[in-house]
Amino acid sequence: MSIQLGQIAPDFEQDSSMGRIKFHEWLGDSWGILFSHPKDYTPVCTTELAEVARLMPEWNKRHVKPLGLSVDTGENHKGWANDIEETQGQKLNFPVLADHDRKVSDLYGMIHPEADPTVTVRAVYLIDPNKKVRLILTYPPSTGRNFAEIIRSIDSIQLIDAHKVSTPVNWENGDDVIISPSVSDEEAKKRFPEGFKTLRPYLRMVRQPKLAHHE
Template structure:
């Protein structure tokens, strides 16, 4: 069954390069990016894992833990890590699940048989500290992910949770956001005393301060 936004992310226990992980326990009070790659020692995945390692401070600044997955064993992951560091310039600094029995892959519907029945597609799940799935993206094996977009999406999720707003097309941090149409004009003025722009009664834009 396909996992849907807002659902509780399934818990699991699985081996990893950092030892056995009990997912919900490991998550603690953090956000999480759980992402799968089709196979070890493959070119696209090598670039992706290097990029995720490079972004370590960006994840930490957002209280995000990252965890990778493929259906290869721990020993394969560990051997591959030296290639990733040598070619990408960044050592892998996060756990990689060794889902050899496909337990997690099946739980999260990461194997799409009509694409390839033997490997995982490039799934991405953003999970909040309440263990709820907040975003999911599925890429084909041939297409590398844009982790800048994943960071942007997390920024949006965290900001909209905090202020009860929405983010418009191509939003990035610091840009105007959208006031909920559910707020009356008086309520909007009280909530956003700095003022806002009204393009239509249902489209009001405000720039949030620090």
């Protein structure tokens, strides 16, 4: 099964390091980030899980719940969590799915046989409060993710939802943004009374509105 942007994220029920999780119910009205790890006791994953835990204040600001996944058992997760804390100086503070039966991995298409038939790729799915998939990233098993980029993307998507804008190349929070082509000049003048710069009729730049978690 191939997950695509805009579709409802498949629901599931699975064991985790923090008890049984019914995915949609667990998400509630929050955003969610579901990210997979090839398996427990692997070096790159150890650094990644610690970073996600370290970033918990940033996830909380954006109303995002992180949820990891590994195709190992809950018993393995407990021992690995101790290793993560000892080597990375960070205790895990979010659940990691124990997807030993590959129920979720198969549901989300995280096993890529041509890459490695025995482990999941490093997949990332951003899911909004309506349970729609809004972002998909897929890395090979050996390449660690850049979670600063994932946070930047979340900021962009949450800004777009709130203000009818798009974010240009290499945008960072605070940079100018693009007024969506679907917004007429008349509507743009009402939405952005401080004014905007028209470089082309389809390319109108404006000062970035504030992100909700920065207001």
